Amino acid sequence: MMLNVLSFAVWSLTLMTVLAPLAVDSYPSNRDRIPNGYRVPDPCRPGRTAQGVGHVLADGGGARNGFGQAFAAAGGWTSALCNADSDGDGISNGAELGDPNCNWSQGQTPESTSGITHPGINNDNPNCFVPPWLWKLFLGWTVIFEP
Numbered sequence: 001m002m003l004n005v006l007s008f009a010v011w012s013l014t015l016m017t018v019l020a021p022l023a024v025d026s027y028p029s030n031r032d033r034i035p036n037g038y039r040v041p042d043p044c045r046p047g048r049t050a051q052g053v054g055h056v057l058a059d060g061g062g063a064r065n066g067f068g069q070a071f072a073a074a075g076g077w078t079s080a081l082c083n084a085d086s087d088g089d090g091i092s093n094g095a096e097l098g099d100p101n102c103n104w105s106q107g108q109t110p111e112s113t114s115g116i117t118h119p120g121i122n123n124d125n126p127n128c129f130v131p132p133w134l135w136k137l138f139l140g141w142t143v144i145f146e147p
C-alpha cells in the first residue's frame with residue numbers, strides 16, 4: 001500500500017512537471033473578463049475549477065478550445081459571444097456562465113453564481129483525456145492544491 005502511494009506520488013509529480021511548461025501561454029486574467037470566471041467547474045476533474053477556461057488544458061495553455069477561439073475573436077465578453085454555444089451542447093455560453101440574459105460586464109456580480117458549467121467542454125460528452133471517475137479515484141486529493 002505504501003509503495004503504491006509512493007509510486008503514485010512520483011508518477012503525479014512527473015506528470016505535473018511534464019505538463020507545467022504547456023501552461024505558460026495562457027492569460028489567467030482572462031477569467032476576470034468572463035462571468036464567473038473563477039467558478040467554472042472542470043468536468044474532467046471533479047471538485048476542481050478550470051484555470052484555463054478557453055484552453056484545451058484545464059490549467060491553461062496549449063491550444064484554445066471552441067470557447068477560447070470565440071473569446072479571442074470577440075475580444076472579450078460580447079453579446080454575440082454570450083449568445084453563442086461554443087461547445088455545441090445546446091446551452092449558450094451565457095447560460096453556462098451564469099449570465100443567461102447577457103447583461104454582465106466586467107466587475108459586476110453575474111445574474112447567477114451557482115450551477116455554472118464549462119462553456120468550452122460539452123458536459124454531456126466531455127471527451128476527457130482521463131475519465132472523470134478515474135481522475136477522482138487517483139487524483140482527487142489534488143483538489144487541496146486548487147489555486
Ligand SMILES: [Ca+2]
Pocket residue numbers: 085086087088089090091092093096119
Ligand atoms: Ca454550451
